[in-house]
Amino acid sequence: MKVKPVPVILAILAAVTALVYASRPDKALSVLFISKDYLLEMVSILPPILVLCGLFDAWVPKQTIERLMGEASGARGASIALILGTVAMGPLYAAFPIGKSLLEKGASLYNVAVFLCVWASIKIPMILFEMKFLGAEFALLRLALTIPAILVISGLMKLVGARSVFHEAK
Amino acid sequence: MFIAVIWGVAAAGLLLSWTKSRKKTRAAIRFFRRSLLSLAPSIVAIIWTIGFILTFLPPGLILKTIGRDAGFQGVIMAAAFGSVVLIPAFIAFPLAASFLRQGADVRAIAAFVTTLVMVGVITAPLEVKFFGKRFTFWRNSLSFVFALVIAFVMGVFLR
Numbered sequence: 001m002k003v004k005p006v007p008v009i010l011a012i013l014a015a016v017t018a019l020v021y022a023s024r025p026d027k028a029l030s031v032l033f034i035s036k037d038y039l040l041e042m043v044s045i046l047p048p049i050l051v052l053c054g055l056f057d058a059w060v061p062k063q064t065i066e067r068l069m070g071e072a073s074g075a076r077g078a079s080i081a082l083i084l085g086t087v088a089m090g091p092l093y094a095a096f097p098i099g100k101s102l103l104e105k106g107a108s109l110y111n112v113a114v115f116l117c118v119w120a121s122i123k124i125p126m127i128l129f130e131m132k133f134l135g136a137e138f139a140l141l142r143l144a145l146t147i148p149a150i151l152v153i154s155g156l157m158k159l160v161g162a163r164s165v166f167h168e169a170k
Numbered sequence: 171m172f173i174a175v176i177w178g179v180a181a182a183g184l185l186l187s188w189t190k191s192r193k194k195t196r197a198a199i200r201f202f203r204r205s206l207l208s209l210a211p212s213i214v215a216i217i218w219t220i221g222f223i224l225t226f227l228p229p230g231l232i233l234k235t236i237g238r239d240a241g242f243q244g245v246i247m248a249a250a251f252g253s254v255v256l257i258p259a260f261i262a263f264p265l266a267a268s269f270l271r272q273g274a275d276v277r278a279i280a281a282f283v284t285t286l287v288m289v290g291v292i293t294a295p296l297e298v299k300f301f302g303k304r305f306t307f308w309r310n311s312l313s314f315v316f317a318l319v320i321a322f323v324m325g326v327f328l329r
Contacts, residue, residue, distance in 0.1 A: 006211045006295075013218045027225055035221035038256075042213055044173045048180035050205050054198035055183045090176070093293050096300040097205060103301075113309060121287045133263040134270065134279070141324055142280060149316040157308050 045094050053097045057104075066106030073111065078151070081111040085118030095119040113154035121146050212295055219292060220256055236269065236278040248278035249317050252285030253310070256292050276328050281321035288313040 021028035069077040088095065099112045107115075122143065130139035187195040234240075236248040257265070266279050289310050290297065297306040 006215055009215045010211060010218075013215060013222075016222070017218075030225045031218075031221040033221075034224050035217045038217045038220055039214070042217065045176065046209070046213075047202075047206065048176045050202045051180040051184060051198070052176075053205070054201035055180075055187055055195075057201050058194040058198040059187065092287070092290060093296055096297055100300040109305075116309065117288060117313065121284070129263050130283070133267040134283070138276070138280070138324070138328065141327060142284065142320060145320040145323055146284070149320060153309070153312040153316055156312055157305070160304075160308055 042093070045090055049090070049094045050097055053101045056098075056101050060105060062105050064105075065102060069102060069107035069111045071108045073108065077108065077111045078114055081107075081115040082118050085115045086122050086124065088119055092116070092120045108158075110154050110158045113157045114150060117150040117153060121150070209296070209299065212299060216292055216296060223255065223292075236274045236282070240275065240278070244275055245277045245281050245318065245321055248275075249281040249285045249289075249314060249321070252282040252317070253289040253314060254291050255286065256290065257286070262286055275325075277321040277325035280324045281317050284317035284320050285314055288317060 017028050017031060020031065067073070069080055073080075085095075088098075095116055099116050102115065103109070103112050127139055127143060130142070184195065184198070187198060236244045236251070240247065262283065266283055269282075270276065270279050291310070294306050294310060297309070301309075
């Protein structure tokens with residue numbers, strides 16, 4: 001990358017916060033307090049996830065993942081991705097480093113896309129929660145539609161070759 | 171609970187790894203440090219933005235835009251809203267239920283819940299860092315389109 005946008009964005013955020021503070025200190029403090037809550041949440045989740053990714057990177061041989069979840073892994077690979085995504089807990093951004101580790105170890109784009117989408121949307125405790133608040137009919141119908149949707153989305157991503165820039169980005 | 175488990179598993183893994191091979195454990199720690207340092211600035215920027223959005227977004231406006239009279243446009247707005255905000259499911263479901271009781275369109279609620287979990291505009295910069303722009307663009311935009319499809323199919327059954 002030639003320009004580094006993140007420091008610029010941080011500077012803009014700091015400037016806007018200072019401006020807001022000048023006219024509405026309560027709003028600026030609310031921004032900072034909400035941010036603090038989210039920061040604490042991320043700080044409590046990301047470090048152990050990254051440690052586990054580091055261990056995965058150091059210990060699991062590439063051939064294993066290639067065999068289990070690579071291009072030729074077929075329905076079994078997709079099932080593994082589905083199960084991995086369902087049993088895991090945590091927000092989607094926690095799945096990013098894990099998905100990337102899987103890609104680097106030779107898992108297919110299709111399987112990683114399935115893994116990410118399933119991680120995001122299908123969690124057993126979350127389904128129970130949804131049933132409680134929005135009704136069993138609503139939750140189960142949404143689940144029944146989400147699973148085929150994920151398989152189609154991942155298939156389309158493979159079709160458009162969404163991986164190409166993944167190599168550029170490295 | 172989840173947090174305690176994940177820290178425990180990571181610590182146990184590190185310890186086990188250290189007794190088996192110091193070299194590999196050092197490599198794992200280097201991997202950890204490298205990824206944490208490269209992620210930290212983006213994470214702070216994303217979180218700060220969330221702080222602004224949640225502070226300045228008026229809740230009454232949300233309900234008006236996704237009500238039953240809003241129709242197709244309301245469903246799109248709900249899907250867009252779900253794509254932009256980042257709220258945990260245990261807050262989102264009760265919130266969605268209260269919108270539904272107050273007269274929101276069931277399709278809008280389905281679209282909101284689906285994009286909320288599957289589409290992340292705010293976390294997109296982070297996703298780009300891991301998977302590149304193209305992957306992020308396609309995963310999020312396809313998820314958005316399919317959230318609308320899911321919402322309309324649900325509308326047919328739940329009306």
